Amino acid sequence: MTKTTQKLSENLLDKFSMDFLRRQVLKNAYGNDDTVIAALDPRILLAWYLFFGLVPWFADSLPFLLSCFLLVMVTTVMARVAGLVLFIFALGVFSQTGYLLIVTLIFGGDASAVEPLLILTLKVATVSLASVTVFSGLDPDKLSNGLMWYGCPERLSFSISYAYRMLPMLMEEFQNVLLSYRLRGNPPARENFSGKVKYLCYQVKIVMQSFYPLMLNTAKRSRTTVEALEMRGYRYAAKNKSVRKIKLAALKVSWNDWIFLTAGVLVAALGALVSTLI
């Protein structure tokens, strides 16, 4: 029995390695390029997001929020969002409102607190899921092209796609540094409770100490990248208007986009209608 639990915890630890994180980030950014959502035009998706990311904050009617929530749930499934992101989402939303509910009950509240809390949860959940849909459905390049069409400066959109390019590299370096610590370090034994606490403190210390080599190694690597960007005309493109035109020429709105947008409008309208009828 103890062996199974030990194995299980080891398994969990293994899963939550840097390698796993790296894969999840990559998967979220680029792994979903064959879904229906990913095929949509980024401008349409951003417009859609503007609605479902903002309006729920200002609406209080339960039927409307519920219909919006159901819709974004469907789109989240369609976007095939990475497991880790969903997990963080669930943890974030339900720890927040669940904690509020418990506090309310402890300090003399009753079941009537459930409804306003449900509304709050629905708001937060709808907005989060809408964001998750858009950002994992859109790969960073599409996202930056969409933003550019709406007039965001080229530098911002490049930064987004470049950050996504850098992120796996940073994590790879981080992983390497941590491996060095694991190979040469001497972690405290974690047999009993105090050992476990010590072990946790040790891990936190190592992560903090990793910062220095991580930054230096990354800086050393990015020197080449900066020179290469210069040669490959990055600064030149930022000044040239026609580059922007060429980039945006690739954007096209298809039937799917209209269907997607119409479905969104219909569901929201239906929700609003029901809430006026009640």
Place this chain on the structure above:
Amino acid sequence: MNAVEISGLSFTYPGAAQPTLRDISLSIEKGDFLAVVGNNGCGKSTLCKALNGLIPHFITGRFEGRVLIDGEDTLGLDVGSLARKVGYVYQDFENQIVRPTVLDDASYACLNYAMPDYLERGRAALERCGLAGREAEYVWQLSGGQTHLLALAGALSLEPEVLILDEPIAQLDPGHADRIYEVLKRLNEDCGKTIIVIEHHTEYIADYCRRVVLMRDGEIRWVKPTDEALQCVDELVECNIFPPQVTRAARALQERGVYTAGHLPTTVEQGREAFGDLVYTPAPARPLPARSQENAVEFAGVSLAYRSVKGEGHTVFDGLDLEIKRGERVALIGSNGAGKSTLMKLMVGLLRPQSGEVRLFGETIGERKAEDIARHISLVYQNPEQMFIKDSIRADIAYAMQVRDVPDWERRTGELLARFRLTELAGRDGRLMSGGQMRRASLAIGIALNPGILLLDEPTANLDIATRREIMDVLEDIKDIIQTAVIATHDMQLVCQWAERLIVLSGGKVVADGTRDEIFADAALAETVGIRPPEIFSMARVLKPDALCYTVGEFADCFGRGAKS
């Protein structure tokens, strides 16, 4: 008109006391295939950066003289315009890739320079570099060799007249290296590109380049046609460049008075004629080292698969069985991606097998404590920078001993610093040292705990010959401390000089396992798994089909008895 015309070029980096380039004058004709050679730190890369305008437009410093590209002064052009004339592929080419997919990256520069047909240009460049059909792949799915070709395609897409490559094959296995040079050859011959490579693999220079520039201390010693250049054996060796083994062998035979012709052969083909009438005397057999019966490392039915970003995982090992005895010197060889590094990570417990067991001195790795493992086995990474976790070499070497309260750790650190000739650099950050110093430091860190087993991943990659030789000496020197050593490498000269047992990996399987005679004598095996014996071995085989010579010295001994009468 010449493609490149340099006159009186001097350059000093800001803050440096000495100029890195001194009064350089050089003209390079259109369509030339030029190799730049010289020891580490002689200014080769700086010279090349002066050609594409990064110096002085991006990297400032004291710049004197004139550089003309295609008749235009680089001072009058910006980096962007120069990029369309001169393409550059870095030594650390993977950092040159900035876009996620292959086609995106290949066409990125064209898009930035507002060329409406940027995608076609990118596709054409990929086609020429042999990457057609991979347009939609993500860059992290490519192997090292393919990534290099992609960096080349990215530079090529702008149709520059001149292409510069900094140590293009340093990290590649011979199969990939050949592919890169074949692509360069086609670009040179069919498309008339001028190609400049910084290279210290003289075998490749002999096969592909037309002219050689020798640099020393920021100056150009001479520019000569390849064949003539490689004749200057003594001068090249003095600058830490080793001419092809065939040439060195001829020189050795010349010194013994056996080889009398004035011209030294530079390729196996030339060697066939030059050495044609020499008599072969087999060398006395190398005594087989006594083998211990105790297993140092043992793999029993080990299977391991990596998960990938998309789709199916990639299986590295499937039921691998392997034993490494105490006291063995093992070389792991095989092409890029055959599983060499993964095997090493399994041995130190950084990776866990999905099924099967890895045992260290008879005990399963999973059941040993991490601290315990580090005392028995140590891994020195391919990239020494990744070993530096402290802000000085002294602290890095001391770290593992310090956290374990090894008695006398201060004295031992001092000893290790002295042994690896690092005492004077002890306070420096490892990352800021030269390639050879970094290697030495990483070895010192690796043996700090006196591990019984030392694993080295590509210990000689990216090093010039002098530094490489130094590392070999160090390996010889620490024989008394390290009983068992395993090296993963593409460097067959190192393998032949150092290893007692060769394990050939291919597609995650051990396809051959034995002494160098057993492995290299099997020509069919070498062909199928993409390993290549040192040039001197092939040379001897051409002369005498069953000859076994692995080093220039052995060749000279075997063929040094004189000519057929």
